[in-house]
Amino acid sequence: xxxxxxxxxxxxxxxxxxxxxxxxxxxxxxxxxxxxxxxxxxxxxxxxxxxxxxxxxxxxxxxxxxxxxxxxxxxxxxxxxxxxxxxxxxxxxxxxxxxxxxxxxxxxxxxxxxxxxxxxxxxxxxxxxxxxxxxxxxxxxxxxxxxxxxxxxxxxxxxxxxxxxxxxxxxxxxxxxxxxxxxxxxxxxxxxxxxxxxxxxxxxxxxxxxx
Numbered sequence: 001x002x003x004x005x006x007x008x009x010x011x012x013x014x015x016x017x018x019x020x021x022x023x024x025x026x027x028x029x030x031x032x033x034x035x036x037x038x039x040x041x042x043x044x045x046x047x048x049x050x051x052x053x054x055x056x057x058x059x060x061x062x063x064x065x066x067x068x069x070x071x072x073x074x075x076x077x078x079x080x081x082x083x084x085x086x087x088x089x090x091x092x093x094x095x096x097x098x099x100x101x102x103x104x105x106x107x108x109x110x111x112x113x114x115x116x117x118x119x120x121x122x123x124x125x126x127x128x129x130x131x132x133x134x135x136x137x138x139x140x141x142x143x144x145x146x147x148x149x150x151x152x153x154x155x156x157x158x159x160x161x162x163x164x165x166x167x168x169x170x171x172x173x174x175x176x177x178x179x180x181x182x183x184x185x186x187x188x189x190x191x192x193x194x195x196x197x198x199x200x201x202x203x204x205x206x207x208x209x210x211x
């Protein structure tokens with residue numbers, strides 16, 4: 001699904017990977033926000049139903065990462081060779097990290113799972129291992145009180161990004177949990193000030209890396 005700016009030619013492309021691999025209202029809202037900032041946004045629907053970390057197989061993760069890179073190549077061609085980034089949260093963020101090896105100029109992963117139960121080192125590497133040598137610049141964002149992504153995983157990814165040949169960034173929002181940015185009804189983790197700041201941080205990163 002393609003979402004374009006309401007006016008003017010897109011300045012660059014963004015591949016958006018839904019947090020649970022299926023498109024919902026929140027995903028479409030995020031896509032429109034990125035389009036309003038001047039990007040052509042390709043929204044990938046990787047599943048017809050919401051998935052959790054354990055649901056996709058190793059092959060599913062590999063196929064998802066390939067689809068991100070293919071979407072990036074298509075966007076780049078349609079934009080006449082412009083730059084392309086990708087953004088995803090949760091297992092969508094894991095896919096973005098797995099796709100960061102090639103075809104992308106910048107990647108944003110929000111509260112990604114950096115160690116996957118399916119990863120065996122042969123068929124599927126952990127996202128953290130891919131990110132260490134990624135061609136794309138990476139912004140990784142976490143919540144300090146995230147009960148689903150262990151703090152040691154956050155620190156390990158931060159260390160990997162510090163060793164990367166790219167100019168990467170990592171930021172942990174203090175006092176917020178795993179779903180701090182997700183304004184869904186009944187989500188007790190949601191924190192509006194942190195969400196607003198997150199979108200400003202994402203926009204600034206893409207403005208610097210893909211324009």
